[in-house]
Amino acid sequence: xxxxxxxxxxxxxxxxxxxxxxxxxxxxxxxxxxxxxxxxxxxxxxxxxxxxxxxxxxxxxxxxxxxxxxxxxxxxxxxxxxxxxxxxxxxx
Numbered sequence: 001x002x003x004x005x006x007x008x009x010x011x012x013x014x015x016x017x018x019x020x021x022x023x024x025x026x027x028x029x030x031x032x033x034x035x036x037x038x039x040x041x042x043x044x045x046x047x048x049x050x051x052x053x054x055x056x057x058x059x060x061x062x063x064x065x066x067x068x069x070x071x072x073x074x075x076x077x078x079x080x081x082x083x084x085x086x087x088x089x090x091x092x
Contacts, residue, residue, distance in 0.1 A: 001091040004034070004057040004065035007042065008074070011081040015051045018082060022055065026073060030057065033064030062088070 010018045019039065027037045034057040042052035059065065065088055074082055 002059045002062050002065055003089040003091065004059070004068060005087045005089055006055045006057075007085045007087070008053045008055065009045075009050045009083040009085075010053060010078075012049060012051055014078065014081055018078060019053075021077065027055075029073075030064075030068065030071075033057070033067055034059045 008018075022039060027039075030037070037055060037057045040054045040056065042054055045052040057064065057068065069086065074084060
C-alpha cells in the first residue's frame with residue numbers, strides 16, 4: 001500500500017473553509033488517482049496562527065502519488081495561507 005501524506009499548515013482564519021473545500025471539492029476530484037483519503041488534525045504542532053492537518057491518500061500504486069505531486073490546486077485556491085509538505089510512504 002502506498003500512502004501519499006501531505007501535511008498542511010493552514011492559516012486559522014481559513015481553516016474551516018479549507019476543510020470544506022478539501023472534503024467537497026479537492027479530494028473528490030482525485031478519485032481517479034487514489035482509492036481513498038482521509039484528513040487528520042495534527043495535534044503536536046499547534047500554534048496561534050495556523051492549524052496543521054495531514055491528508056493521507058491511499059493507493060496500491062505509486063502512479064497516483066506521482067501525478068498528484070504535480071497538482072497545485074491547493075496553492076491556486078489558497079496561496080500562501082496554506083503551506084504543504086509531502087511525504088511518500090509505503091506500508092511494510
